[in-house]
Amino acid sequence: MQLELRHLQAVRRIAESGSLTTAARRLGVSQPALSAQLRRIERAVGGELFTRGPHGVEPTELGRFVLAKARRVLSEMDSLGAEVRGRAPGGPLRLGCILLVLVDGLLDRTDTVMAGQELTVDVGVSVTALVRALAAGQYDAILYGEVNEHRVALPDCAETRTVVPREPFCVRLAAGHPLAAHDTVELADLAGEQWLALAEDDDGGPEALVEACARAGFTPRLRYRTTDRQLGHELVAAGRAVALTQPTARATAGTVLRPLAGTPLTGRVRLAWNRSTVTAAQAGLLHRAAALAYLAVVDTNAFHRAWFDEHPGLHPVLD
Secondary structure (H helix, E strand, C coil): CCCHHHHHHHHHHHHHHHHHHHHHHHCCCCHHHHHHHHHHHHHHHHCCCCCEECCCCCCCEHHHHHHHHHHHHHHHHHHHHHHHHHHHCCCCCEEEEEEEHHHHHHHHHHHHHCCCCCCEEECCCCCHHHHHHHHCCCCCCEEEEEEEECCCCCCCCCCEEEEEEEEEEEEECCCCCCCCCCCCHHHHHHHHCCEEEEEECCCCCHHHHHHHHCCCCCCCCEEECCHHHHHHHHHHCCCEEEEEEHHHHCCCCCCCEEEECCCCEEEEEEEECCCCCCCCHHHHHHHHHHHHHHHHHHHCHHHHHHHHHCCCHHHHCCC
């Protein structure tokens, strides 16, 4: 196996965290997956990089050598995209987004707020891929979500700002589901359901769902994973799955949205940008456009409008 940038990023994150569990959470992967990756890296370099003890992990002598090299390489890669971008001024700002509801109206808002500034927008499903593209200079800014206590690990070149501090996730059910008649759904009442998630749902959502369900006394069956939003809606409408969704989403044909009692799962929306390629003024305009796009869909569901009005401190800030 040849070492890749993602391997160096993993080594750096483990060293910074002092814990495989914490590093895995910041990298958006499971702890077993990170442990397996570390074993492959150690086989590739020919020795242990970390020792495990009661207070976490510490780099070995070989680990300190690899870590010093890794930091140098990653620093160079972080600056490469920015330097290349800086030699081609006047080009469009490149924004990468995950499948957030507000993205549907974001272009109209950016056209209005950022008049005269050309902007390209790519939409994907992987936060990890967006972060890597930001670090590599492929995007100037990214818009992404985080669930519960999950925090996305960003490159050193990035500045961040929160667009939506907190919103309560709701559940999408088939219109004919027995719980569809309820105003609010208890998470424990979904114990026998099959769940749907995005194929690359690395915003902390699956882990947060498992933790919330454990507190409710059951383990969720994550049966379906898809990158196709429409297919997901069809699976739910057919009664084959239930799914978490943003409270600003629409109830598509054959489905209904219901809030979860006690708000066991919440999300936030954040904007990150490369400080070397995006000015403070441009970042402020991007933030304003995203906030306006979110505010435009707050009234999609009456239950979310009520929650939103009860939590004025969690409203997006418009500069």
